[in-house]
Structure formats: C-alpha cells, structure tokens
Amino acid sequence: MTSIPVAVQMYTLRNETAEDFAGTLEKVAELGFNGVEFAGFGGLSAEEVKDLLDKLNLKAASSHVPLDDLKTNLDQVIKDQKTIGSQYVVCPYITERTEEDYTELVRDLEEIGKKCREEGLTLCYHNHDFELERLSDGRTALDKILEETEPDHVKAEFDIYWLQKAEEEPLTWMERYEGRTPLVHLKDMTKDKEQFFAELGTGGVNLDKVLNRGEQNNVQWWVVEQDESRLTPLESLEISMKYLKDKLPHLK
Numbered sequence: 001m002t003s004i005p006v007a008v009q010m011y012t013l014r015n016e017t018a019e020d021f022a023g024t025l026e027k028v029a030e031l032g033f034n035g036v037e038f039a040g041f042g043g044l045s046a047e048e049v050k051d052l053l054d055k056l057n058l059k060a061a062s063s064h065v066p067l068d069d070l071k072t073n074l075d076q077v078i079k080d081q082k083t084i085g086s087q088y089v090v091c092p093y094i095t096e097r098t099e100e101d102y103t104e105l106v107r108d109l110e111e112i113g114k115k116c117r118e119e120g121l122t123l124c125y126h127n128h129d130f131e132l133e134r135l136s137d138g139r140t141a142l143d144k145i146l147e148e149t150e151p152d153h154v155k156a157e158f159d160i161y162w163l164q165k166a167e168e169e170p171l172t173w174m175e176r177y178e179g180r181t182p183l184v185h186l187k188d189m190t191k192d193k194e195q196f197f198a199e200l201g202t203g204g205v206n207l208d209k210v211l212n213r214g215e216q217n218n219v220q221w222w223v224v225e226q227d228e229s230r231l232t233p234l235e236s237l238e239i240s241m242k243y244l245k246d247k248l249p250h251l252k
Contacts, residue, residue, distance in 0.1 A: 003250040004214050005034035006241075007061035009185065009225035012233050017042050025052055027234060031241050032251055035059035037183075037223050038084075039092070046083035053084065061221040062088035062157075062183055064126065067105075070112050078119045088183055088221075089116055090124045090157050097130060102141050106148045113153030124157040124183050132166035146177060155180045157223070161187030164205050165195060171209045174217050182220040184210065186240075187227075197227050199236050201243035211247055 008028050010017060016024040021042030028036060036058055041049050053060060063086050065077050070091060081089055091112075094105060113123035131142040139147070146156060156177055163170045174181055188203030190196045200207060214222070224244070229236040245251045 003248075004219050004222055005059070005061070006222045006224060006244055006248070006251060007035035007037045007059075008033050008237060009037045009039065009064070009223050011039040011064070012224070012226045012229075012237065014039070016233060022052055025056055025058065028237075029056040029058055031234075031237055032245065033058070033224075033237075033241065034251075035061035035221065037061045037090075037221070037225075038063040038086070041080075046080040050084045060084040060086035061223065062086055062090050062124070064090045064092035067091050067094060067108070070123075071108060074112060074115060078116065078121060081121055082119075087120075088122050088124055088157075090126050090183065092126045093128065097141070099135055102135070102144055106145060109145065109154045110149045113149065117153055122155055122182065123153065124155045126157040126183075126185070127159050127162055129162045129166040132163070132168055142173075146180065151180055155182055157181075157183040157185060159185040159187065159225075160205055160207070160210055161185070161189055161197065161227075164189055170205070171213060174210065174213050178217050181217045183223055184214070184217075184219050184221075185223050185225050186210070186244075187225060188240075197229065199226065199229075199231075199243070200224065200240035201246075202239070207243075208247075 013024050063081055069077060116123045125145055127142050132140050135141055158173055158181055160170045163173055186200060188198035188200050188205045190198045191204040224240050226236045
C-alpha cells in the first residue's frame with residue numbers, strides 16, 4: 001500500500017480539546033498521526049494553530065467548516081486555511097434535506113467550490129447516511145450533489161461508516177467517483193444489530209478494500225474519526241492507529 005498520510009478528525013477529541021487544545025494535539029502527535037482534520041480551532045487564532053502544528057510536526061490535512069460559515073464568511077475561512085496550511089475545506093453536515101434544499105445546496109457548493117479553487121483550495125462534501133436516501137428521480141442525494149457540481153469545484157470526503165450504515169458498499173462509491181476522493185474517513189462498525197462505531201479492525205467493514213483503493217483514487221489523506229466510543233477517545237484512536245500501522249508500513 002502507498003504512503004498516504006493519516007490524520008485524525010478532531011471532533012473525536014472534542015471534550016479533550018475543550019479542556020486542553022494544545023495538550024490534546026500533542027497526544028495526537030505522540031500516537032503517530034501525520035496530520036489533523038480540524039473542527040474548529042478551540043478559540044485559538046489560525047496563527048496560533050499553525051505554530052502548534054509546526055512545533056509538533058503535524059500537518060493541517062483539512063478543516064470541517066459549517067455550511068453557514070462557508071456561505072457568509074468564506075473569505076475569512078480561506079484566509080485561515082491558508083494560514084494553517086490546509087488545502088481542503090469540508091462541508092461536514094447539513095440540516096435541511098428536502099429536494100429543494102438539495103437543489104439549493106448544489107448551487108451553494110458550486111459557488112463556494114469555485115471560489116475555493118480560485119484561491120488554491122479544494123472544497124469537499126462529507127456524507128452521512130441520510131444523503132443515501134433516494135430522491136424522486138431515483139438518484140441518491142449524494143449522487144445529485146456530485147453529479148450536478150463540477151468535479152474541479154466539489155470533491156467528496158466519503159465516510160466509510162455512514163456509507164455502510166446506509167447499506168451501501170464503500171468501495172463501489174470510491175470506484176464510481178475515482179479521482180474525486182482526496183479525503184476518506186476511515187471508520188469501522190460493530191457486527192451486532194446496534195452497528196455502533198468501532199475501532200479500526202475490530203468491526204465488520206472491509207477496510208482492506210478501501211485502503212487498497214487509495215492510490216488508484218488519488219486519496220491524499222486517510223482521516224480517522226470515532227464519533228463516539230465506549231473507551232476514552234484516545235484509547236480508541238490508539239487501537240485504530242495500531243491497526244493502521246500494521247497495514248501501512250510507512251507509519252511505523
């Protein structure tokens with residue numbers, strides 16, 4: 001497998017960063033992660049975040065930025081991303097999900113993504129399971145988003161757990177949108193009926209197929225996220241990182 005770097009989505013450590021943002025980043029570095037996908041800066045400035053990253057030899061893989069901020073404060077978002085060295089801006093979640101809402105979302109993403117590209121950044125859309133519901137034309141909402149935006153303006157951050165949760169095959173989606181998946185959320189799922197979030201390698205998701213597809217899809221970052229855990233988040237990340245170190249020799 002190729003030497004695609006691995007980041008952690010900091011939402012996993014939301015409680016820890018609320019208490020000690022810098023100290024939590026230090027623990028991320030100690031676990032062997034190459035980078036960070038941000039979900040806010042913990043009250044720090046972009047300049048302070050960049051100083052922390054440099055000190056810990058971490059890279060800013062990407063940033064999840066709420067859609068409202070992307071629509072109303074894009075210039076500042078772009079400035080901050082350039083400051084921390086992040087190339088990818090991600091729309092992480094939406095709350096309005098009618099067909100009309102998705103049509104408006106497509107227009108918004110296209111406009112935001114075009115501006116990002118002009119500034120040397122790339123906009124990605126992160127899915128959950130609700131985008132896999134069918135619209136009146138038979139397509140999924142996720143297909144509508146990706147088919148009706150320009151590939152250079154809007155790319156995907158496929159979340160493996162949520163694709164599987166929606167009874168979709170993650171590999172099929174990666175094959176369908178080859179070259180449009182610079183970021184991939186690596187997650188696992190328990191094998192029981194609860195289908196709870198699982199540490200990598202402990203559940204039923206075929207992660208090998210996804211990892212083996214990385215180079216062909218031109219994946220730039222694998223991103224580990226554990227939305228919820230029955231262990232502490234850092235314990236969960238340690239287990240997931242051990243799995244990845246066994247699979248990806250460049251991490252050792």
